[in-house]
Structure formats: structure tokens, C-alpha cells
Amino acid sequence: MTTATLPLTAPGAPVPLHRYAMWWITGLLLLTTLGFWPSFVTRLGTHDLAHTAHGMVSFGWLLLLIGQAWLIERKQRAWHRRVAMLGIPLALLMVLTAIPMMRVMLKAMAVPEARPVVAFLGAYDVGALFWFVVLFSVALANVRRPAMHGRCLASTAFLGLAPGLGRFFMWGMGMSPFAAVHATMVLVEASLLALYLSDRRAGIREWPYAGTLVFFVLWQGIMGPLATSDLFARFASWLTAVN
Secondary structure: OOOOOOOOOOOOOOOOOOOOHHHHHHHHHHHHHHHHOOOOHHHOOOOOHHHHHHHHHHHHHHHHHHHHHHHHHOOOHHHHHHHHHHHHHHHHHHHHHHHHHHHHHHHHHHOOOOHHHHHHHHHHHHHHHHHHHHHHHHHHHOOOOHHHHHHHHHHHHHOOHHHHHHHHHHHHHOOOHHHHHHHHHHHHHHHHHHHHHHHHHOOOOOOHHHHHHHHHHHHHHHHHHHHOOHHHHHHHHHHHHOO
């Protein structure tokens, strides 16, 4: 997504994005929707405003990524630029709806039985929000480098998979919340590694897939201890106390 004029890809130059990006981002959307199906999709209108707003904006973000990948694949660059006008406000809404959603969720830490799971999921969300901002900022700074720009935006599609597919592993396979999130993150890491190796074979040296892989590996190791730390408890108390 970009509001700037992108240069046409020269013959033999690296393509701006993996040729199957539209399809695997669609797959991520379907898997995420599957995970949220019983607890969110089939119960629209029964949730608090914070969760409903963030869920709808996240769904719209993935649809935008799919649409932009489709337009680029068909070399519809003029339409790509027009549709990209939605990208910045939608990204801002992703951040602005994530914060109150986390605030509502972290209030459940006051319930002792729920505290370990809520803190664990909250720690994931904090990291995912941070990395979303990093990827989107780098994408904006590289609108004239289509290969970098596209891979940064495509990488954001993986951030919602852990809470989405993780829920499927919980209700569909009986996993604990901790095991479900870790299992999903391993699948995400394997997918990012495959995309990175595919780029390497094609002679593409952009870093977003590798960088997002490193983020997932590091955060998978950090978020458990972080969730049980006094630092995170203080952060949760501060966030939930904000009026």
C-alpha cells in the first residue's frame, strides 16, 4: 500500500511481492477467522465495543492486504495507489482500537484464576502491536522500494494468527491457551522461514520476513517470563487505570 507512484518493475528485476502473496494472505485470513468463529464471528453484537471495533478493523486490514496484493499481481498500479489511501487511516485504527481492547482484556487480571492466561495473551498483544507499528513505519519509509514495502505489509498478516488460530487449537483440539499460542507461533515461524528461503532462492535480500521471524522467536521466549513479571503487572495496572 502506498500513496506514492511506484516505479514499474523492470524485466528480470525482483517482483515487488511473492507471486502467491494474495493466496497465502487469504489463507491467513481464513485460519484467523476459523479461530475466532465460535467466540467472535458468530457472536457479533454481544461483545464490548473495544473488542468488536478491533476485530472489525483487523478483518478490514487483512482484506486490504489481499486486495492490494491482487492489484499488484495484475499490474493495476493506479488502482493500487487509490486503494492505498485507506492504508494509513486503517493502520492508525489498528493501533487506536488495540489499546482499549487490551485495556478491557487486562482488567480480567483482577480475577486470580484468569490472571495467568490473560497476562500471557496480553504480553503477546503488546509485542504484536509494537511489531505492527515497526513494519508499517518501515513500509511507509520505503514506498519507492516495492520489494521492501510489500514484504513489510505482508508480514503484518501473521500477527493476528497467534490469537486466532490459537483459539482453534483450544476449542478444536483441546490445547491449553499456553500450548495453543506456542504451537501457532511455531507454525508462523516455519511459514516465515519458508518465505525467506523462497526469497533467497530468487535472489531477493529484503529483511522483513527474516526480521519478523526473529521477532516471533524472541517474543515467544520473552512473553512468558514477561507476563509473570512485576513490570508487566505494573503496566497492566497503569493501562487499566487510565480514564
